[in-house]
Amino acid sequence: SDEFEVETDIITLTRFILSTQQKVAADATGELTLLLNSLQFAFKFIANNIRKAELVNLIGLAGASNSTGDAQKKLDVIGDEIFINAMKASGNVKVLVSEEQEDLIVFDGPGNYAVVCDPIDGSSNIDAGVSVGTIFGIYKLLPGSKGSIKDVLRPGTEMVAAGYTMYGASAHLMLTTGQGVNGFTLDSSLGEFILTHPNLKIDGDKQIYSVNEGNTTYWSEPVQKFFADLKKPQENGKPYSARYIGSMVADVHRTLLYGGLFAYPADSKSKNGKLRILYECFPMAFLLEQAGGKAVTDAGERVLDLIPKAIHDRSGIWLGSEKEINKFLKAIGKDA
Ligand code: AHG
Ligand code: MN
Ligand code: MN
Numbered sequence: 001s002d003e004f005e006v007e008t009d010i011i012t013l014t015r016f017i018l019s020t021q022q023k024v025a026a027d028a029t030g031e032l033t034l035l036l037n038s039l040q041f042a043f044k045f046i047a048n049n050i051r052k053a054e055l056v057n058l059i060g061l062a063g064a065s066n067s068t069g070d071a072q073k074k075l076d077v078i079g080d081e082i083f084i085n086a087m088k089a090s091g092n093v094k095v096l097v098s099e100e101q102e103d104l105i106v107f108d109g110p111g112n113y114a115v116v117c118d119p120i121d122g123s124s125n126i127d128a129g130v131s132v133g134t135i136f137g138i139y140k141l142l143p144g145s146k147g148s149i150k151d152v153l154r155p156g157t158e159m160v161a162a163g164y165t166m167y168g169a170s171a172h173l174m175l176t177t178g179q180g181v182n183g184f185t186l187d188s189s190l191g192e193f194i195l196t197h198p199n200l201k202i203d204g205d206k207q208i209y210s211v212n213e214g215n216t217t218y219w220s221e222p223v224q225k226f227f228a229d230l231k232k233p234q235e236n237g238k239p240y241s242a243r244y245i246g247s248m249v250a251d252v253h254r255t256l257l258y259g260g261l262f263a264y265p266a267d268s269k270s271k272n273g274k275l276r277i278l279y280e281c282f283p284m285a286f287l288l289e290q291a292g293g294k295a296v297t298d299a300g301e302r303v304l305d306l307i308p309k310a311i312h313d314r315s316g317i318w319l320g321s322e323k324e325i326n327k328f329l330k331a332i333g334k335d336a
């Protein structure tokens, strides 16, 4: 008989978080579990809207721009509203930073966490059907804090969880709570994120670089030389291949799964780089380190050690496998 394989013991995100939280902190109050459940609801809802986007003409500019000067796409605004409402309804988020909100949001009511988010990352590509995503990071409020900007102007090393959901052919959630990286795929018939990439580690060997070469004339000399050298045959006789999607979530997702190097260097046009520290650099740096990779600034410092002065501060960022980042550190004369 053509018996077909039925997976009868799937691990949902909720089950996974419950099991890891009990392992990690005996006093786990389940609050982080509840928060991650509210987050996953937001991801499902946004995924649903992205799918419908083409149908109900959600594609296209909303006509406004946000505090970092980005032209807001309709989905940026909808994604932002969905996220704010889901965090408010969770009952355990006190502080929220969003790319699309000029100022910090402090909710009334209880809540022991501060969440930073990029509701729709890669939105400039959305009309072209390129994968976009939601990036998030979570801090526990400082002891005794009632919820203020001090809860988020902190190094990324103090984040308790971070990750992204990429809305591609299916929705992929990559999550770390500080014990490695685990990947989940949304089974929309079940409405559950299912564990599909347990304990993901970055592949150290692929020769791929991912950078916007259109910025070459604005790069410093050493950066120009670094990428020029990658185009020459390496020890294995082959030059690097270039892969750049222009949506950070998609470029980082490929880097986690295939290895290589992603960079958005600071340049003469954007002195502090383009990517925002709190809700783009920190979550991706946390994920890469937990997957066995590295994430450093243009000066070769650890990204997670940065302390933003303002909630939309930016930084240059170089992330990827340890081998690739050590190659960059050597090129700028920093010991690996
Ligand atoms: P967002 O859509 O959230 O504003 O982020 C866009 C970012 C990031 O997704 C991507 O890596 C970068 O912009 C691409 O910038 P360039 O088009 O300058 O390469
Ligand atoms: Mn934007
Ligand atoms: Mn972004």
Ligand code: MN
Pocket: 076, 099, 118, 119, 120, 121, 122, 123
């Ligand atoms: Mn965005």
